Amino acid sequence: xxxxxxxxxxxxxxxxxxxxxxxxxxxxxxxxxxxxxxxxxxxxxxxxxxxxxxxxxxxxxxxxxxxxxxxxxxxxxxxxxxxxxxxxxxxxxxxxxxxxxxxxxxxxxxxxxxxxxxxxxxxxxxxxxxxxxxxxxxxxxxxxxxxxxxxxxxxxxxxxxxxxxxxxxxxxxxxxxxxxxxxxxxxxxxxxxxxxxxxxxxxxxxxxxxxxxxxxxxxxxxxxxxxxxxxxxxxxxxxxxxxxxxxxxxxxxxxxxxxxxxxxxxxxxxxxxxxxxxxxxxxxxxxxxxxxxxxxxxxxxxxxxxxxxxxxxxxxxxxxxxxxxxxxxxxxxxxxxxxxxxxxxxxx
Amino acid sequence: xxxxxxxxxxxxxxxxxxxxxxxxxxxxxxxxxxxxxxxxxxxxxxxxxxxxxxxxxxxxxxxxxxxxxxxxxxxxxxxxxxxxxxxxxxxxxxxxxxxxxxxxxxxxxxxxxxxxxxxxxxxxxxxxxxxxxxxxxxxxxxxxxxxxxxxxxxxxxxxxxxxxxxxxxxxxxxxxxxxxxxxxxxxxxxxxxxxxxxxxxxxxxxxxxxxxxxxxxxxxxxxxxxxxxxxxxxxxxxxxxxxxxxxxxxxxxxxxxxxxxxxxxxxxxxxxxxxxxxxxxxxxxxxxxxxxxxxxxxxxxxxxxxxxxxxxxxxxxxxxxxxxxxxxxxxxxxxxxxxx
Numbered sequence: 001x002x003x004x005x006x007x008x009x010x011x012x013x014x015x016x017x018x019x020x021x022x023x024x025x026x027x028x029x030x031x032x033x034x035x036x037x038x039x040x041x042x043x044x045x046x047x048x049x050x051x052x053x054x055x056x057x058x059x060x061x062x063x064x065x066x067x068x069x070x071x072x073x074x075x076x077x078x079x080x081x082x083x084x085x086x087x088x089x090x091x092x093x094x095x096x097x098x099x100x101x102x103x104x105x106x107x108x109x110x111x112x113x114x115x116x117x118x119x120x121x122x123x124x125x126x127x128x129x130x131x132x133x134x135x136x137x138x139x140x141x142x143x144x145x146x147x148x149x150x151x152x153x154x155x156x157x158x159x160x161x162x163x164x165x166x167x168x169x170x171x172x173x174x175x176x177x178x179x180x181x182x183x184x185x186x187x188x189x190x191x192x193x194x195x196x197x198x199x200x201x202x203x204x205x206x207x208x209x210x211x212x213x214x215x216x217x218x219x220x221x222x223x224x225x226x227x228x229x230x231x232x233x234x235x236x237x238x239x240x241x242x243x244x245x246x247x248x249x250x251x252x253x254x255x256x257x258x259x260x261x262x263x264x265x266x267x268x269x270x271x272x273x274x275x276x277x278x279x280x281x282x283x284x285x286x287x288x289x290x291x292x293x294x295x296x297x298x299x300x301x302x303x304x305x306x307x308x309x310x311x312x313x314x315x316x317x318x319x320x321x322x323x324x325x326x327x328x329x330x331x332x333x334x335x336x337x338x339x340x341x342x343x344x345x346x347x348x
Numbered sequence: 349x350x351x352x353x354x355x356x357x358x359x360x361x362x363x364x365x366x367x368x369x370x371x372x373x374x375x376x377x378x379x380x381x382x383x384x385x386x387x388x389x390x391x392x393x394x395x396x397x398x399x400x401x402x403x404x405x406x407x408x409x410x411x412x413x414x415x416x417x418x419x420x421x422x423x424x425x426x427x428x429x430x431x432x433x434x435x436x437x438x439x440x441x442x443x444x445x446x447x448x449x450x451x452x453x454x455x456x457x458x459x460x461x462x463x464x465x466x467x468x469x470x471x472x473x474x475x476x477x478x479x480x481x482x483x484x485x486x487x488x489x490x491x492x493x494x495x496x497x498x499x500x501x502x503x504x505x506x507x508x509x510x511x512x513x514x515x516x517x518x519x520x521x522x523x524x525x526x527x528x529x530x531x532x533x534x535x536x537x538x539x540x541x542x543x544x545x546x547x548x549x550x551x552x553x554x555x556x557x558x559x560x561x562x563x564x565x566x567x568x569x570x571x572x573x574x575x576x577x578x579x580x581x582x583x584x585x586x587x588x589x590x591x592x593x594x595x596x597x598x599x600x601x602x603x604x605x606x607x608x609x610x611x612x613x614x615x616x617x618x619x620x621x622x623x624x625x626x627x628x629x630x631x632x633x634x635x636x637x638x639x640x641x642x643x644x645x646x647x648x649x650x651x652x653x654x655x656x657x658x659x660x661x662x663x664x665x666x667x668x669x670x671x672x673x674x675x676x677x678x679x680x681x682x683x684x685x686x687x688x
Contacts, residue, residue, distance in 0.1 A: 239406075241448035247404055248443075249463045249514065250436035253428075263453045339453060339498040 008331070012324045019320035023313045024067050071317065077310035081302065086314040090296060092197045094318070096188055097288070097295030099201050101280050103215040108223050116230025117265075120238065121257060123231075132231075135224030143283060147217035147290040150185075154213060157181020184210045186292050218287045222276055229272060233265040240264075267338050274330025278323040349420075350377035351521060351554060352401075357414035357424075359393075359400045361625075368626045370396045370409065371578050378522065381552040383545075385565035385586060387601070388575035391622050394558045397575070398524045401556075402435050403428075419521065437467040439522045440515040442544075445531040446507035450499040456510055457495030463517050482513040486543060505536040512544055522554040530559070541568070562605060566590045574598050577623055577633040584665030594667040596638045632657050632670065640671040649674075 034047050034056070051057055055066065070076065076086045119128035138146075152158060160177050163170035189210040191199035201207030237243065238261055246256045285297035292298065296315060303311040335341050359371035371393045378384050386394045399405045401416055401423065416423040418439065423431065443449040451459060460479035464470060470478075476495065483491035486509040499507060508528065515523050528544060529537040545568060548555045557569055565572055565586060572589055574582040574597065582595040593599045600618035602608065609615045620637040623629055635641045635652040642648045651657075651670050659666040660673045 241443055241445060242451040244404065244406075245441070245443055245449045245511075246451065248402065248435055248441040250432045250434070250466050251462060252432065252466065255462065255466075260451050260454070264451070267453075337453070339455075340500045 004332075004335075008328045012328065015324050016317070016320060019317060020068060020071060021064070023316040023320075024064050026316070027067070027309050027313050076314040076317065079303075079311045080308045081306055081311065086310045088197075089299065089311060090314050090318050093294065093296045093299045095198045095200065096191075096293060097281065097284050097297060100211065100214055100218060100284060100287070100293060100295060101277070103201075103211045104218040104222070104280060105277065107215055107219045108226055111219075112223055112226035112230055113262075116227045117234055117257065117262060119227070120231045120234035120265075123235065131227060135227050138220050138224035139228075141220065143217055143221055143286045144290055146220040147213070147287060150213050150217055151290070153179045153181075154183040155181055155185035183213055185213050188293060214287050214291045214293050217290070218280065218283060221283070222280060225276070226269065226273070230265060230269055233268055234261060237261045237264045263337065267334070270330060270334050270337065274327055274334075277326045277330075278319075281319055281322055351380045351419060352378040353415075353417040354401070355415045355417075357397070357400065357416065358412040359396055359405060359409060360412045362408040362410060363626075365626070367412075369412075369578060369628075370625055371400065374414070374575075374578075374580055376573055376580065376583060378554050378556060380521065380554055381548075382571070383548070383555045383557060383569040385569035385572035386556065386558045386575060387560060387562060387565055387572060389560065389622050391577075391625070392575040393578040394560075394575055395526055396578075398441070398526050398556065398558050401524065402439060402441070403431055404435075404441075433467065436463055436514075436520075437518045438520050439524065440518070440520045442508075442511055442515050442523060442525040442528045444527040446504050446511055447531065449511055450507055452499055454498075455495065456497055456499065456502070460495070460510075460514055460517060463514055467518055478517065479513075482517055483510070485516070485547065486510070486513045488513070504532055505540060508532060508540050509543065512540070512547065516547055516551065516553070519551055520553060522556065523548065524556045524558070526558045527560075528557075529564075530561075562590070562601060574601070577628055578625060579633065579668065581634070581668045582665060584663070588663055588665055592663075594662050594665060594672050595669050596640050596671065597634050600637075629653075631655050632668075638671075640669075 034051055034054075038047065038050070055063065058066075074087050078084065079086045079089050082089045115131050119125075119131050122128050158177075158179050158181075161174045162177075163173045165171045165174055187210070188201055189206055191201050191207050192203040194200050194203075201211050243256060243261055246260050247253075251260070281296075284293075284295060285301055287293065288295045288297035289301055296318070300312065300315045302308070303315065354377070355375045357371055357374040358369070360367040360369050374393075374397055376384065386397060388394050396405060396409070400409075400411055403411065403423070403426075405411075411424055414424060418434070421434075423434070450456070457476060457479060460482070461472060461475040464475040464478055465472075468475075479495060480491055483494055488494055488506060488509050494502070494506075494510070499510075502510065512528075515525075523544075525544065529540050532540060541564065544555070547553070555569075557565065559565060569586045571584065572586045573580050574589070574595065576597050582589060582593070582598050589598060590602070593602050597618070600616075603616040604618060606615055618637055623633060623636070629636050631651065631653045632638070632641075632655075638652065640649070641652045649670055655670070657668045657670045657673065659668050660676055662672060662676060
């Protein structure tokens with residue numbers, strides 16, 4: 001176990017090293033930092049002096065080493081937009097994104113497992129077919145469109161009157177398809193302070209209400225994916241000899257479904273899930289933009305728009321770190337669930 | 349009355365293009381402590397027969413008719429809840445491939461204890477003690493440690509011992525063993541078979557042994573069924589069938605044994621292959637491959653093609669063959685004439 005963790009630590013360092021080279025190359029090649037810093041009227045001679053002073057004329061390797069040395073101390077320089085250390089900017093935006101991802105993950109786990117299992121146990125049931133149909137639609141619609149439709153339906157509200165309103169059934173049907181709106185869909189409201197830069201939406205009803213629409217639209221692609229994955233895995237497991245043998249032993253169906261089959265079903269799902277949590281962090285860029293959710297995704301998009309290179313680099317490094325951490329956690333969990341995998345430091 | 353009486357069992361698979369008859373008119377009995385062999389080529393319906401006894405055939409398969417009487421109870425039509433009390437408890441099964449039969453993510457102990465707890469009101473500790481005793485009975489080294497191990501930590505032979513231990517866990521009346529040694533190394537096949545027989549004898553357990561190994565059947569069982577294309581075509585005392593097979597198909601099987609071939613020449617075989625169940629030949633399903641579908645004088649035996657043969661008694665055996673029936677008739681008529 002400890003050997004495993006040490007090995008993963010080395011992996012993590014290697015991955016971060018590669019990410020840092022890529023991130024630094026961006027810093028080195030994406031436009032001229034001097035142009036971002038000084039006004040139009042500054043003469044070329046002064047620019048050159050500043051360039052020399054900041055060490056921008058040094059060879060790539062020298063610059064990279066300087067960057068790596070600072071990065072090791074979590075110092076990625078100053079953000080041009082915010083005029084403060086980028087790490088502080090990212091730390092301020094991180095909680096909003098992590099909370100959005102956490103709410104979405106919760107939504108996905110709580111819905112995909114029961115729906116996936118149900119539609120595997122009763123593949124011909126009407127409800128299963130309905131779930132399968134809806135999931136195809138969900139996968140096919142891009143996140144930002146889902147978000148906009150959700151905003152129209154539940155934040156703004158729609159009044160439809162295609163049926164004759166003067167008849168009883170007509171107005172009833174009109175009421176049925178008309179939505180009230182009123183759900184918050186801009187920013188994260190008034191989150192409660194926890195400590196440091198951490199403000200949480202989970203501590204108040206109002207905060208949770210603000211999470212609903214962004215979380216649903218962020219989940220709209222991943223949830224159907226997991227429903228289909230769990231269903232497919234479960235269908236396969238239910239065909240296995242050990243499930244047949246468990247039936248021949250006289251074990252109750254409930255125990256077979258939720259212990260024998262589900263535990264085997266979850267093995268590949270955990271692996272895929274770990275990778276997808278990282279992807280989820282990336283998808284937040286779209287969702288946060290549509291909902292103006294003040295998280296890292298929105299911050300990153302603003303940083304790109306305004307060529308805030310140090311902030312872009314910091315974002316890349318932090319997201320890389322999140323990927324590495326979640327993948328290590330997933331491997332740990334996988335090792336706990338699957339007895340055929342031993343967590344060792346040795347290569348498999 | 350026998351412990352198990354199967355009468356006219358019909359099993360079908362409901363496919364989109366119509367029902368496929370996987371098992372037709374299968375009848376046999378098993379007494380307490382008796383050993384019955386079911387033999388036939390792949391696809392003859394041996395496994396379907398085994399699984400349908402406890403209504404464990406996978407969908408779209410279903411039991412279309414017939415009766416399965418076990419110890420005075422009718423199993424066909426019994427609710428799943430009631431059947432569950434019999435499965436693993438009074439009738440247990442051993443599957444073909446021990447590498448696939450145990451759940452990879454549950455410990456050996458867990459898989460034994462859950463079976464005990466499903467059928468008896470006992471505590472975990474007590475169940476563990478019984479499981480340990482059964483593992484000792486199947487001669488597994490250091491059984492205590494095995495309980496906490498997972499299937500992948502055991503070899504194939506060890507796993508099949510564990511499965512035999514699970515099958516015996518609740519002292520069943522019958523064990524259905526579906527090719528229990530086929531997937532094992534040749535070197536340990538005999539070992540596992542001996543163990544199974546020894547334990548069945550010791551606890552007076554009836555054994556239904558499904559196999560295509562005629563050698564094993566002849567050594568081990570008292571009675572046997574020969575199946576072809578979903579039907580029983582010959583049944584009776586194993587010794588009589590092995591020594592003097594009546595049905596042309598059984599004769600073909602015996603001839604196909606390597607020891608029946610002349611050294612240096614090709615092995616004998618039955619020409620053709622088993623028909624697929626959704627496209628069975630008319631009449632006797634074996635007639636396209638049968639050397640006796642035409643008489644020695646060259647005339648065709650039309651009823652082989654048109655009518656499904658019924659069982660005729662030949663000695664202590666039952667044979668479903670027109671040719672055998674005709675021969676028996678010819679033997680009987682002259683005998684009657686002489687007495688007149």
